[in-house]
Amino acid sequence: MTGRHTLAASHVGVAVAAFGVASAMGAMLALSVADIQFPHRSESLYYIALTAHGVLMALVFTTFFIMGLGYALAQESLGRITGRGAAWFAFWLGVAGSVAAAVTILRGQSTVLYTFYPPLQAHPLFYIGATLLVVASWIWGGVMLASYRSWRRENPGVPVPLSIHGMLAAVILWYLATAGLAVEVVGMLIPWSLGLVGKVDPLLARIFFWWFGHPLVYFWLIPAYVLWYTVLPRVAGGKLFSDRLARMVFILLLLLSTPVGFHHQFADPGISAGWKLAHTVTTYAVLFPSFVTAFTVIASLEVAGRMKGAKGLFNWIGRLPWGDPFFASVALAMIAFVFGGFGGAINAAYAMNAMVHNTAWIQGHFHVTLGTTVALTFTGATYWLLPRLLGRELRFRGLARLQPYLWFLGMAFFSTSYHIAGFRGLPRRVFSASLNGEATTPWRTLTLVGAVGGVILFLSALSFLAVVLATWLSGQRIAAPAFEFAVPLRPATSLGLWDRFGLWTVLAVLLVAAAYAYPVFSLLAHPRYGSPGFRPF
Amino acid sequence: MNVELYERIWMWAAAALLAVFLGVIFLMAGLHAVQPPSHIETVDPTALSSHPEFGNPTVTSRRDGSVVVSVVAQMFSFNPDPIEVPANRPVTFRITSADILHGFQVVGTNANAMAVPGYVSQFTVTFREPGQYVITCNEYCGLLHHNMVGKLIVTKGAP
Numbered sequence: 001m002t003g004r005h006t007l008a009a010s011h012v013g014v015a016v017a018a019f020g021v022a023s024a025m026g027a028m029l030a031l032s033v034a035d036i037q038f039p040h041r042s043e044s045l046y047y048i049a050l051t052a053h054g055v056l057m058a059l060v061f062t063t064f065f066i067m068g069l070g071y072a073l074a075q076e077s078l079g080r081i082t083g084r085g086a087a088w089f090a091f092w093l094g095v096a097g098s099v100a101a102a103v104t105i106l107r108g109q110s111t112v113l114y115t116f117y118p119p120l121q122a123h124p125l126f127y128i129g130a131t132l133l134v135v136a137s138w139i140w141g142g143v144m145l146a147s148y149r150s151w152r153r154e155n156p157g158v159p160v161p162l163s164i165h166g167m168l169a170a171v172i173l174w175y176l177a178t179a180g181l182a183v184e185v186v187g188m189l190i191p192w193s194l195g196l197v198g199k200v201d202p203l204l205a206r207i208f209f210w211w212f213g214h215p216l217v218y219f220w221l222i223p224a225y226v227l228w229y230t231v232l233p234r235v236a237g238g239k240l241f242s243d244r245l246a247r248m249v250f251i252l253l254l255l256l257s258t259p260v261g262f263h264h265q266f267a268d269p270g271i272s273a274g275w276k277l278a279h280t281v282t283t284y285a286v287l288f289p290s291f292v293t294a295f296t297v298i299a300s301l302e303v304a305g306r307m308k309g310a311k312g313l314f315n316w317i318g319r320l321p322w323g324d325p326f327f328a329s330v331a332l333a334m335i336a337f338v339f340g341g342f343g344g345a346i347n348a349a350y351a352m353n354a355m356v357h358n359t360a361w362i363q364g365h366f367h368v369t370l371g372t373t374v375a376l377t378f379t380g381a382t383y384w385l386l387p388r389l390l391g392r393e394l395r396f397r398g399l400a401r402l403q404p405y406l407w408f409l410g411m412a413f414f415s416t417s418y419h420i421a422g423f424r425g426l427p428r429r430v431f432s433a434s435l436n437g438e439a440t441t442p443w444r445t446l447t448l449v450g451a452v453g454g455v456i457l458f459l460s461a462l463s464f465l466a467v468v469l470a471t472w473l474s475g476q477r478i479a480a481p482a483f484e485f486a487v488p489l490r491p492a493t494s495l496g497l498w499d500r501f502g503l504w505t506v507l508a509v510l511l512v513a514a515a516y517a518y519p520v521f522s523l524l525a526h527p528r529y530g531s532p533g534f535r536p537f
Numbered sequence: 538m539n540v541e542l543y544e545r546i547w548m549w550a551a552a553a554l555l556a557v558f559l560g561v562i563f564l565m566a567g568l569h570a571v572q573p574p575s576h577i578e579t580v581d582p583t584a585l586s587s588h589p590e591f592g593n594p595t596v597t598s599r600r601d602g603s604v605v606v607s608v609v610a611q612m613f614s615f616n617p618d619p620i621e622v623p624a625n626r627p628v629t630f631r632i633t634s635a636d637i638l639h640g641f642q643v644v645g646t647n648a649n650a651m652a653v654p655g656y657v658s659q660f661t662v663t664f665r666e667p668g669q670y671v672i673t674c675n676e677y678c679g680l681l682h683h684n685m686v687g688k689l690i691v692t693k694g695a696p
Contacts, residue, residue: 043680113677119637119654119678126587202638203653242544267640269656273566273575280562284555291551295544313696316561339635349562350571354647358640358675425676438686473579529581529653534637536612536679 004075011068012382015061018516022056023461025049030454033433035448046293047111047397047537054114060098061518063133065378066223067140071168072385074147076483077161079247082146085414092138097132100125102358111537118205121533124193127185134178141171159492159499162246163485166226169250172505174219176258176512180211199530203270204523210261211516218368224251226378228297232330233486236320238304241296243488245497249289256286260514267357275519290341329380329404336372337468361422364415372411377448379464388483392475394514400467408462413453419447571596574650582654585609585635596620610633610639610652612679615672615687623694629661640675643689646670651676
């Protein structure tokens with residue numbers, strides 16, 4: 001394997017493997033919550049699988065897919081990957097880190113879930129492995145930036161291709177976000193898990209975790225938006241409605257998605273109401289670029305329908321290629337995001353947050369956002385990428401066509417029932433919805449519906465794995481199709497305000513400083529005691 | 538920037554919608570004090586047993602009729618349990634943890650806060666409906682997390 005795209009393909013391969021393992025665990029989790037017996041069901045297995053499901057889906061699958069997509073786009077849109085050696089080193093570093101963390105999880109030494117809130121204490125290799133994965137992604141970011149700078153020297157004065165504009169925003173956002181994670185994990189948790197320091201402050205760790213935790217969501221979402229803007233209209237047979245506004249969207253996401261972390265901590269002590277309100281303002285502001293995205297992408301699809309001869313108000317929808325696995329995946333992902341986006345607005349409202357904080361509602365919410373919007377975009381994009389990366393024809397096309405609809409159906413069952421159960425008070429992350437038997441379970445039927453959804457989702461994941469595996473191993477060899485990107489109706493021909501990455505990076509850093517400096521320092525000024533580690537697993 | 542008319546309208550409408558959302562939150566926060574719990578008070582989690590309040594957490598009534606409930610969350614129970622409070626009186630919960638993170642949610646109400654070791658979470662609610670409520674721990678706290686359930690009894694109390 002020494003093709004131009006071997007690097008990208010290897011990353012996608014790791015992402016798919018992580019997705020496969022995590023999906024099997026997901027089905028098991030949904031069954032367990034609904035109190036459906038299966039062999040070896042136990043508390044220990046449930047919480048281990050819950051940790052593995054979260055880590056593999058949210059951290060390994062997403063990070064590897066995004067790195068792979070970044071390399072593929074750099075190769076195609078910039079014509080280069082500057083620092084291929086470093087990129088391969090990062091790949092193996094990321095694999096080693098992920099495997100190390102996964103082994104401690106599966107051995108039951110790190111049952112701390114993917115949020116790993118101290119004073120729950122995992123095995124040191126869990127934190128170190130996660131750190132290696134993040135370091136690998138930092139190297140990836142460096143390679144992306146180096147490729148861009150090299151391209152820029154040869155192409156002064158013209159806007160960078162839109163797909164790279166989005167990926168650059170994701171890279172800068174990622175550095176900003178993971179700075180918070182590094183403070184928590186390297187500064188606090190690794191020395192503490194090794195016994196070098198006796199205590200850590202759980203609240204301070206939580207603040208740094210959520211400094212990272214929310215932009216993490218946009219680190220997933222920006223590459224998804226890149227695919228929506230630059231590939232989807234092309235596959236649909238249309239044009240991109242507005243290039244400039246897409247650039248604005250990426251910059252606004254870079255600016256606004258980090259200074260919002262306290263909306264995950266409304267129910268926490270130790271942070272004043274005023275600062276919680278300040279983060280609420282930015283939380284609503286970050287919805288704005290998503291509204292713009294909804295318009296631009298749907299308008300681009302309407303252009304596609306009309307170019308195919310649609311006349312009336314709505315019949316352009318029927319002219320779209322609903323049988324294309326990539327198109328269907330992304331279109332369904334976008335429909336899910338309508339619910340995910342408004343759900344987010346609901347969660348950020350104080351009065352509603354008090355009802356749903358840490359209930360199954362939240363699981364329902366991020367299974368439509370991450371679990372559908374991001375996951376379906378990435379699995380759909382895998383169908384689009386594989387022939388281009390491997391030079392092989394997609395196998396089991398019928399299965400690939402069915403798979404996104406199956407996923408959407410399964411998630412409709414799962415997410416809807418968990419939203420309702422959570423609103424009725426079912427806490428999130430429980431081995432059994434009957435709790436200790438005392439709760440008379442107004443949510444019993446709902447968790448059964450969720451389990452049905454979990455099984456459908458698993459069938460969909462199996463279909464995806466079958467298509468990917470068969471294509472990879474035995475797809476008919478073809479000349480790799482070209483990467484074709486959507487042409488804007490009005491192309492940007494000169495550099496504009498939204499291309500000034502230096503300016504926006506400085507502004508993004510200042511916004512994060514403004515959002516966190518005062519609350520963190522005022523917390524540090526209090527007498528604080530810290531906690532020793534606990535391992536109740 | 539040259540922006541299509543329809544897109545301009547959409548962007549203004551989206552901004553207006555978000556402004557309305559935020560406006561409602563500000564109004565409720567300002568007029569009705571709808572705020573999340575945001576009390577800042579620290580306590581040594583390793584010395585709770587000798588703490589004057591959390592060494593023996595209990596329900597106390599103040600002279601003005603309001604009630605204070607001190608709660609220690611620990612693996613895998615709440616102390617005190619059950620908690621008995623009167624209906625239609627302001628009840629102030631003061632919650633901390635003796636070990637790791639826990640949640641404290643009275644199912645069917647908006648009483649919902651984190652129990653963080655080293656900190657005191659404080660919020661005030663008034664229960665209108667007498668009866669028995671389930672208290673759940675809604676933050677993962679180990680292998681028996683799902684068993685961590687408490688009971689809240691809201692009594693009719695004096696009129």
